[in-house]
Amino acid sequence: NPNRIVANQFELIVRSIQPAELTQLQHNFNSIKDFGFTNYFDSQRFSTFDRIDGLPAFALYKGDYESCLKQMLLGVFRREKSHTKDRKANLLKLWGNWSACLNQTDIKTEQKVFELLLRNNASSAKTQYQEPFRQALELLPFEELLMMLSAFQAYLWNQLVSDYIQSKVSNSACFKTRSGILAFPPPKIDLANELSLPGEGEVYSSEFRQLLDQILNHLQLPPNCTQTTPLKKATMNSYLRPITIIPTDFSIVDIQDDDLAPNQTKLKAKLSFNLPKGAYGTMLVKRLTVRSRF
Template sequence: MKLKQRPEDFIVEELTTVRPEGKGPFALYRLEKVGMGTPEAVQAVCRKWKLRLRDVSYGGLKDRHAWTTQFLTIFRGPRRHMKQSSLHLQYLGQLNEAFGPGQVSGNRFQVTLRDLSSTAIEACLSGFQEAARFGVPNYFDDQRFGSVGPNRQFIARRLIEGDYERALKLALAEPYESDSAARKEEKRLLREIWGNWASLSQKLRKGESSKVVAHLQDYPGDYRGAFALLRPDLKSLYLAAFQSYLWNKMLARWLEEQCRPDQLLTLKLQLGSVPAYRRITNEQYQQFTRVTLPLPSARLHLAADDPLRPIIDAVMREEDLELSQMKIKHLREPFFSKGDRAALFTPTEAKVQIAEDERHEDRQKVTLKFTLPRGCYATLLIKRVMAR
């Protein structure tokens, strides 16, 4: 099975009930982009219109390897369109408040799976029908963990420990396969002469890393202050990655308690395999749809008799942490989110199309169309659909 062979194979349309009000300080736009992530697209818009990044607000991150549409607002933004090679920004009108995650009602997907045999087609259809009927465990998928490098170290874990230097070095110098050639060279320099701030300040291109290095050159040893200079959206992603990793472990334990062994199957995620289910009963499904699990943080206070407490305590023990430690000391931001996440999601408006695959001789393709609630991962649904 091949996924995302071209951007048109993965189409995402963000859904909202927000409509322009004709007045207000926030300009509303529809952003259509191809082959670039949301942060990169927003930065491109800011460069073109000479905007401050903090004046741009959006509801969520959309995949780089896809054709996506989403909404954003710009405080006192230009009332005009913008078109570049990989993005189109369409001005829609004015709002009285910034657009954010709370204004996203869901996402509509069209996903094409290629290079399939007849047997794989049958398995795909069966898996998709099961998912539409009984839902899918609502794990955070691999995109959530983009800040976790090959050595699987979490930046947030280092922050919890108060090791700001290690956190900063992971954020600036950890290598990733997706790094551009220029970024790889910059990270190599940072790793090789880390601490020689004078030399680094002469060799690095102007950007976020050079700004941090300049601070350390002026204030040697102030790694906490240097970390604070990183982009707010990136700092939030670092914390979200670790919190989501813990939440996934909580959901995995809960599922193993709720399902019989013969009902379980395995999904492979970047940070390890997790259990999913098949052939659950209607009673189990109805029960599962009512369950939410809290995001772990120091602000989470559980009653002694809370049925989820043993699961959460066990996960935290595995990480040699307590809930009270899930906070970042001596930094005004970022902070771990507080809230609950549904244990499963169920795709709606599910449709299937089968056709000959024009890119692979004597093979077929399947196009799946469906809508998911906000914050749920279509890639996780595909993993469940294709799981054996």
Template sequence: MKLYSRIKTRPEDFVVEELPTLKPGNEGKFWLLKLKKRNTSTLEALRVISRFKKIPLKKIGFAGLKDRFAVTVQYLTVPVEFEVGNWCFEFRNGRWVEVEAFDFTGMGFCVEPLGRVNRPLTLGDLKGNRFTVVIRNFEKNLRERFYRNYEVVKRYGFPNYFGEQRFGSVKSRDDFVLRYLLRGDFDGALRSYFFGKSSIDFWGDWRKLYKTLSPTLEEYEKDLIRGLMRGLTAEKAFRILPKNVRLMFNFAYQSFLWNEVLREYVEAKYPFVRVPFINNWKLSYYLEVHDIDYLKELQIPYTGKEYPPEDPVLKKAMSRVFRRYGVKEEWFDAQVGGMAVMTDGLRRAVVFPEGFKVLEKTKRSVKLTFTLPSGSYATILLRFLLKV
């Protein structure tokens, strides 16, 4: 039985609340807003707010992308030049509508102004996230496995892999748009964006493409295809995509490579178990760690250009992964499609959950709460605890 058949049988089974860094007051250049949503992605909610309230998407600050199939609370910033209010939106009969109130039983969200702050929110700008998760189909053998694996987590933490949300913000999870961009193949990048690796026999017939996809497209995606219909090159049409969407292509590919490096590192040093991940990928989790004081301080770079690794095992892991996927040094810090890509940075190899508690349990379910730092994923912890 797969992970989501146990932890997300309904959105209320997965509740996420951001722990914000900003505190609202009476002064400041930005409004701080609380966004509570159900069964809606963060980007979808932002697009609806932008469209209905005439606030440019790039003016809305947020700290992270929250799960779609969940109930989540997060925070937004908007410049004070825009009017804000208590807004609710619901998806009804195939379209978004503004409503007086949303009862959080369907697909929708509400926004509440909290006050003013002096700066906008940026990605990662939060203390962490508090999760409340219900695990269902929690039969005896799974229960025993769960508590046994939790003893490992208490002692050694768990590998800080990027979760599936990092790869679901683009159209397809089975291909990486950035790989085409790095080769200068903007036509291939657009094809990958809309169809992944699926073959399509009318690619290039932009009118037919527009007619086929139009009911499911965002406005900027329609604008992109209209640009192709007007004769824009693939590169110029690609730049019609909002920058935050274009950046997702970079984040997705770099996150995949980083996960692969961590997986190689774990397999090279520790007893491990492989656990299924999306797209037939695997994640490797250690079962025992002989150098936990070292490991919990280890940070793994994205490219190694600015932060060259000193750990010899890590060096070899990075070399193997980059060679396997044909990553070239000239790609690092490249300017592609109006954005800097393959930039370097550091990410902790290991994370320890805080405040882990069992709130309720029955013969068939258990309800948990725990807090993770910004950028760490509850689903990565749960995949190990349940090994599904």
């Protein structure tokens, strides 16, 4: 039962370490062990992020339900099989010709969506008439809709925390992720303990409200849009998440030559640590290996 999970135990190998990086690695290890690391959501949460269109929920909260539906239904993931990618590419070419789309798919969810759009004579030209596309979104599996909203929440929370950190310090260590640039603060910085994820029931101080409004404005989304949802089937509920996590039983051992790089002077190290439910081990590794001046 996932609800009974208290913590997750991690054991992993970090490879391709340059000998010159050991000092920074040890320094970062001591910092994480004593002061923790920023509890960002990692890229696993953002598999639907498109480098051009962003997350499907961006279009959802703009009222562009057609674009949201298209991205949810036909967005391509890196690990998808080639025949699936080809099928989606073909449907994208046929988009708007719902009878042709129906003839090209045997996926039940897609069939239901195209049947609804055909019945309603939904047209991409009728940009002001988005209701059929919103109704079609409701036909998607609940889990997929929930994941879409969760990704949007996580994205906003990450950006909110990163902007908050950069407003507090001038020497944060920034690193690039699939969905944007995030900042790690230097140790011993006094930050808020926890922060609400955007959603129904969200509670923010004026400082965080201003930062969130700036993020939404940058995304061309209306203020306070996170407190409602255009969908009937799934909602985005707020909850508190710790900003900083301190791992327990954290150790680095067995630093030795990297056997997968035998002709290069590179090292590997074994990490072990425990994190509370919801924290990302991959984010700890990012903090451990980031180059910083603190």
